[in-house]
Amino acid sequence: MSPAFPVGSFAYSHGLEQAVAADEVTTSAALADWLGDVLTLGAGRADAILLASALRGEDATALAATARALAASRERWDETIAQGRAFAEAASATGTPVDxxxxxxxxxxAARTLGLPAEQVIGVYLHAFASNLVSAAVRFVPLGQAEGQRVLAGLHPAITAVAADAAGQGVEDIASFVPRGDLAAMRHETMDVRIFRT
Structure with a gap:
């Protein structure tokens, strides 16, 4: 989940760019609220449960169909598909074949063979997800680097809680209710000027 692993996460804001442009996220406090909701009530939690299910060895084809169905917009669909494809290519090139x-x-x-606790794998995934969005906000809000790191540090309890909760859940437990984030992702598709792909 290193930023150096070539999945292209830096190109995605998960709708945050539109929320910033609409003056919904203009401070570190607003960013923390927005990201906290996405992590605990939205795509972060849903992704964590999908990841946990894949770690347990559940049918990857069925999980992939569920992941695609959960994408709240075309750009969110593109985000998960493109990053997944890039991750699979990079992982396969390093000796871990992944579709x-x-x-x-x-x-x-890919993480099935590592023998790591599910909470740890999920936590690292969620931390990378949150780190990427904080990095986007540092560039676009703008926030200073130190302020961005404070926001990220403040999200650690939520990341830990979601990871622990998701580790024991299955796809039937997925629910999402972050209308502000989903609407931002949909509206991002029609922005005239965009820096990020989502």
């Missing part, structure tokens, strides 16, 4: 699957499913399949 091109939506990102959380591909990570779960």
């Amino acid at each position: 091109a699957l939506p990102f959380p499913v591909a990570v779960g399949v």
Whole structure:
């Protein structure tokens, strides 16, 4: 989940760019609230459960179909598919063959052989997800680097809690309710000027 692993996460804001442009996220406090909701009530939690299910060895094809169905917009669909494909290519090149699957499913399949606790794998995935969005906000809000790191540090309890909770859940437990984030992702598709792909 290193930023150096070539999955292209830096190109995605998960709708955050639109939320910033609409003056919904203009401070570190607003960013922390927005990201906290995405992590605990939205795509972060859903991805964590999909990853946990893949780690347990559940059918990757079925999980991939669920992941695609959960994408709240075309760009979110593109985000999970493109990052999953890039992850699979990079993992396969390093000796861990993985099919091109939506990102959380591909990570779960690749991590099966590591023998790590599910909470740890999920936590690292969620930390990378949150880190990427904080990095986007540092560039676009803008926030200073130190302020961005404070936001990320403040999200660690939520990341830990979601990872622990998701480790024991299955796809039937997935629920998402982050209308502000989903609407931002949909509206991002029609922005005239965009830096990020989502």
